Amino acid sequence: MPFIPHTETEIKQMLDAIGADSTEDLFDEIPPHLREVSLAGIPQGMTEMEIARLMRQRAQQNSTALCFLGAGAYEHHIPAAVWEITTRGEFYSAYTPYQAEASQGTLQLTYEYQSMMTALMAMDVSNASLYDGASGLAEAILMAVRGNRKSKSRKILVPTTVNPVYRRTAHTIVKGQNIELLDVPYDSNTGTVTLDEIKQQCEAAGGDITAVVLQQPNFFGCLEAVDEITDWAHENNILLIAVVNPMAMAVLTPPGEWGSAEKNSGADIACGDGQPLGAPMSAGGPYYGFLCCKQNLVRQMPGRIIGRTVDLDGREGFVLTLQAREQHIRRSKATSNICTNQGLVVTASTIYMAIMGAQGLENTAAACYANNRKLVESLTAIPGVKAAFTSPCFHETVLQLEQSAEKVLAELMHHGILGGYKLGGDYPELGEAILVCTTEMRSDDDIQTYARALEKVLAGEPVMAEEGVLC
Amino acid sequence: MPFIPHTETEIKQMLDAIGADSTEDLFDEIPPHLREVSLAGIPQGMTEMEIARLMRQRAQQNSTALCFLGAGAYEHHIPAAVWEITTRGEFYSAYTPYQAEASQGTLQLTYEYQSMMTALMAMDVSNASLYDGASGLAEAILMAVRGNRKSKSRKILVPTTVNPVYRRTAHTIVKGQNIELLDVPYDSNTGTVTLDEIKQQCEAAGGDITAVVLQQPNFFGCLEAVDEITDWAHENNILLIAVVNPMAMAVLTPPGEWGSAEKNSGADIACGDGQPLGAPMSAGGPYYGFLCCKQNLVRQMPGRIIGRTVDLDGREGFVLTLQAREQHIRRSKATSNICTNQGLVVTASTIYMAIMGAQGLENTAAACYANNRKLVESLTAIPGVKAAFTSPCFHETVLQLEQSAEKVLAELMHHGILGGYKLGGDYPELGEAILVCTTEMRSDDDIQTYARALEKVLAGEPVMAEEGVLC
Amino acid sequence: MLIFEHSAEGRRGAPQSPAEKAPLDGIPQNLLRQSSAGLPEVSELQAVRHYTRLSKKNFSIDTEFYPLGSCTMKYNPRACNSLAMLPGFLNTHPLTPDAQQQGFLACMYELQEMLCEVTGMAAFSLAPMAGAQGEFAGVAMIEAYHRARGDHERREILVPDAAHGTNPATAVMCGFSVREIPTLDNGDVDLDALKQAVGPQTAGLMLTNPSTLGVFERNIEAIATVVHEAGGLLYYDGANLNAILGKIRPGDMGFDVIHSNLHKTFSTPHGGGGPGSGAVGVAERLQPYLPLPVVAKEDERYRYLTSEDRPESIGRLSAFMGNPGVLLRAYVYMRFLGREGMVRVAEFATLNANYMMAEAKRRGFTLAIENRRASHEFIITLKNEAREFHVSAMDFAKRLLDLGYHAPTTYFPLLVPECLLIEPTETEAKEALDGFMDALEQIKHEAETNPQLLHDAPQTLPVKRLDEVRAAKQLDLAYEPCRRQG
């Protein structure tokens, strides 16, 4: 019996102690006519040997193409130590640290995580994680609505340069609470949002706006003018919600430092997806959403928070704190319903950040930037390919093609290349545009491979058998 | 500086404490003219990202063929838990357990290993491992020579059904001590050695023989008549050294029970390669040699031995014991020069045996046997293929071909099949014979795949493109 | 010691990033970070040692018996981890065309199908990333269903008072108000109170069955009838399916929508707090509203359904596919179990719980609910011990830690004073259950003779009892030098 340790003798002893004749008796409170369950549609159990073989086959059916896709998930190098330690049984198979004294490992690690995130974001406080970046933005919006007592509107300005899936997800989650997300169009020249446009939308909405969302780098990879928008928001009692790529924050101005260097500057809430910091792409997850805020918003924070305290002997120790915000105490009045979060991925991410260090992360981020510049240079040298926007980018760039983006990407796939993300669906105005991404993983060779393949594809050359890496 | 934690400030502080101006000064006792070392032939250092990519490419250049090769290394299923626990830092990065109190993990585990091996082999004592099966046989022979005080000859009978590489390795290692290994030919009908032949070789050698070696199952996969040979050896004051496949011992009579069921029966020494018990094939290692003996030979045992004892409070604990046999104490009079052994593989093997349990191991061994029967049946149904010997086999069998074994194996490789081991090199008398092996890993489908491929190859059909799994 | 306290400026021990920083020219100065990123600078060895040592300060299934009620702390098979982490899965970008991730999609499709089969629902979405998000999806679908029918007045969700805190919190997130339904002493929902509560304002009822009291709701069919007749829908909080797997199916009980915590019943690891999966299943009539993505099979090929296929979907809950790595682990686990294994889970989880309950009674403990079968869990109340010896359930819990056992859930459900909610799961051997009961009995004896031992517990862990009040008052949520300097 896989995973069941009972012997016949023990079963007998246990039933005797219970005073039952068979295990079937233990289910006698269930209405008998409901107890006729057939699981015919579920296959028979397998041995580990058989499953391992099956899963290896399945894994092999997935692509091993050279990845120039980003759009919210990024292929970064993850040091081997990260997941080897993360999957140690003591981290892997523990529950939420409700018994603090028996969970100091997870608790201290999470406190360190919070510290790292506040440092990286230059914010005051971080929680212990939310599900992912998209749902994290929803929580940030809910938090802003609770936190901005000066605004009654429940209206949030969301530029269309914010990841479209994030916008859709946020909508799903906040709509039940009568919160409105209002689009702000971007400048078709720069690929970024302008303060003028934001002002205009604010006025159009009646002038009372609860918060404005700003993504840096934005979905097009472009860098937004974060300082002036942050200052304007604060002047108008609007909270600023930053959505950022944490890897980029090693080299870009972090949300806590947006705006003029005055007392009240900086984003009020910073959120995003922690995936770039140690989580494999893994077909979409598990990643995690991070959430940081200024001190004055801490009691509006959803999710778990770890605090440092002392034990009876005055020794330092760590506990779950401010639990009165949470659903298991506050029930219907909680800041959120979140309970289970993405703890193990946070564990990995913390170890990742510790191993990389500030300098390591900076160098990695700078390499992403430099590689993307090389890629864009190589690709835009090909006739029929040009950069769509003028703004500087971090590690993603929108390229404008003269042929069908869909077809080009499909042909690149035949060359074993994941060539980028087709933008026409969410941004019809961009036509045949693709979003390409280059991390530190893409070598000069890889970039040349892409350039050569794109050249051939655009020239209509057929794929040679030996080039067809996979389909 | 990869792996070097020193900062400039610390280096300065440390040099100051030493009273040196630079690290170069610390090497001033080395003759200066010898200090001009250039390592131009060594490539520059790489980042983990780069090395990971290189190693993944290298790993992909290795074959993923369907394996019907045995001949001393076997593809068995290894539960995922085995190596996940084995590579925990506490096992992985510890040294030999010289400080017993700080090494109870490794020590107790090794004591359990010794217990499992004595149980599996039905012997009195096991050591903590030797390097591998081949060198282990050499140590067993040296041990027999030291242990058999009744024989002066230093002559050992070794049937040619013992793995040829083991015989060669043993020769390399024992020859310096004037020990002679004498061949005993096998019966060309049964593929096993007969008692008559052994007696004959014993007489030819002058009647004084120190030990006789017997492999079960033998190199041809055939089962030797272990009982009568063991009895005869003991009647003649000859020690019996068993070389066995430990997986097979789950279903075959273990060495400690060879011979008539009398007091003195059983092999005196049992050795072999532990690879089938949890070690991946890994291009040849690391595996480990196991070595068991009867109680009276324990002080002749080479290698480490763990004993159970008590601490100051009477609590059970484990220590290295009988160290007076070993080189670090006994120096030139030690039982062997072995120091580092194969500890981590033994760790894996112990966990493997614990997870499998007696019944699990039995079922696995029985599946190997059954699968091999299926394979042999399928293959010998093909014209031009027949079994070479009449004896029952465990999971390997010698097949006689009518075409060049070398060519057939090469063509099978084009079908993505490692078809077996060519015996003609070591056994010219067998002509175009191959040794095939089937473990529990080979499904009925795999067996049919082999049969179909072999049929085509023997019929001279060319390999179709889509069948050519790899070359 | 914090990792930051091992840090030294200028240390670069790791071979993990380019040694030199590429120039960032082209980015305007004001957009470039001026301060350091503030992460610790330690060597790889220091990091490995620090986190390996931290890990040793955790209790976990792999090291201790962990009978935490309502959390289903069962063995997490190691193969589920290693097979979910095969490079072919880890290296798949989520936006890879469907045709190039058929291996992964096949697993997801089959997982949906198996969940339908075992719960009796018509369709599943694997999108929700934990139980609470599954609840959100479920309640949002209830809302969408009523709205689609023009039934705009149903603004109330009913929740038994024994419910998990996520239930009321979820209802509110979806814009509903919450009304609590009381529970009878025998553990069943107060059917009369329920009848009083339902009405045209009722959107639905969220029910956990077996309830968090560890008993099966015997009136489930009557409850379903009451709610359905009032025009409401039935939500099944299937966080814990362990006790009913293959024994009874929520779909057959009349539920319209359910979520299942794959990180409990299907043994994906809890990871010290997550990630999980709260896959959500629905009856036929709710299928159009399922959250995306969902995987469909057409002509032996698998593909993600989009909002074009499902225009009425409540939408997306995450940027991609929920938590695929968790889903893969659950998939592997279900293939391990197979049809027969599922039933065994229920049988042995229930056997273990009932055995421990019988033993608890035999050893003189008071059960929260008498004369009922335990489901996968049961409750001891220590109210007598609290009154007589001034020891609390928390004291028992902490003392258990000293004896090498993780404590059961304490103070939940809120209805039972000084309670311990004990869930052994099916993967624990009798030896572990007996050891735990011996420990509990010993502590009971200590409470009577030497209660200070309990108050002072734990003594053998890295820290003694921690000051939670101070933690909440003198907030220290990040290492000082890391906090925003402004």
Add this chain to the structure above:
Amino acid sequence: MLIFEHSAEGRRGAPQSPAEKAPLDGIPQNLLRQSSAGLPEVSELQAVRHYTRLSKKNFSIDTEFYPLGSCTMKYNPRACNSLAMLPGFLNTHPLTPDAQQQGFLACMYELQEMLCEVTGMAAFSLAPMAGAQGEFAGVAMIEAYHRARGDHERREILVPDAAHGTNPATAVMCGFSVREIPTLDNGDVDLDALKQAVGPQTAGLMLTNPSTLGVFERNIEAIATVVHEAGGLLYYDGANLNAILGKIRPGDMGFDVIHSNLHKTFSTPHGGGGPGSGAVGVAERLQPYLPLPVVAKEDERYRYLTSEDRPESIGRLSAFMGNPGVLLRAYVYMRFLGREGMVRVAEFATLNANYMMAEAKRRGFTLAIENRRASHEFIITLKNEAREFHVSAMDFAKRLLDLGYHAPTTYFPLLVPECLLIEPTETEAKEALDGFMDALEQIKHEAETNPQLLHDAPQTLPVKRLDEVRAAKQLDLAYEPCRRQG
């Protein structure tokens, strides 16, 4: 508790083998096992928990500073493990045709080449599976060399008295007799004694440099001349190359043959006792005798050399290719380090050792050898403390364990009374070295004021001091029910 004590007859918890046993018909009854195989029957969870808990009873590099002299306990990069365990390597059968394992063979070839470069030898074989087997190979080659020249009288190997025990043991295994050469107080070999000892019976000298006393042999060139002029060969015990990597090469010092412990200098893990690799390198004239297999490169393809290519080889030392998994780890590590990294190993290993030696002196400890540079290690002698306070080096060692440090090597080399041989390695930060020296100083103080603390140590580990005498007298080498019943 032993794993056997968790066993219960009839338990089958593991999904790891076919549920049914296939029939064994066709095998004669007397060849079939009648008894059970005697392994414990535990569930997978029980096994995982048992061995996870056991692991926690070990000190290791990943958890503690481990300055065990002569053992080079440095950081074992985790990537070396994960990359050596890629399925492409693990699933390679050793008898796979060379053409189908080019990836693996390429690594092995390059490893040979890098070892040649860093040691200054002409050729390497990776076959030996640990240092001792490397020594065996080396001495066997010396034997083969003399024999090939008809020089049959050279039956003696010279070994300094400071040598590791494997050296004399190896010489005897190869059929030689051993003569010891004394060491001077300054740590150098007694050159006069050596001159006396050499002669026509001299097959060779085995030398460790830096010696096990932690100092560099300054007269190495003179020694080489003496031995070579007497017709002997020079063997370099390169178990510890850490102190000289990129600084001086054994080949340049005049050595004819060397082995290198890849599990020390090149950081493959010690694994609680192995496996290791004792790769062996030779000067041109010994190349024909190298043990097989060796990997050659021809026309950009790699292949194993066989005895047909190398008829004079001393032969094989193992069934296949030594310890490939270990070799792969060493290969990855060397690619990490690269040219520059090698030199850094020597510099920082030496810096750390000299710093600790200076600190030891400053804190009032007696050094075994005064006024010398430390190599990668150095020796403290506690003979004064032993005389004055009746505490031994072993007491110091055990007390260090209590303070969270693995003890240095004790009582080796045999020449130095009450010694601690301390090797910090290059991967430890100053913080760890200072912590250790503080602990040592504290213990010295305790020895003076409260020596009982030392005698009673350790107190904080799973067991107190163990009775080794009893272990050796009342032999208990296997769990009773497992032993042969006869």
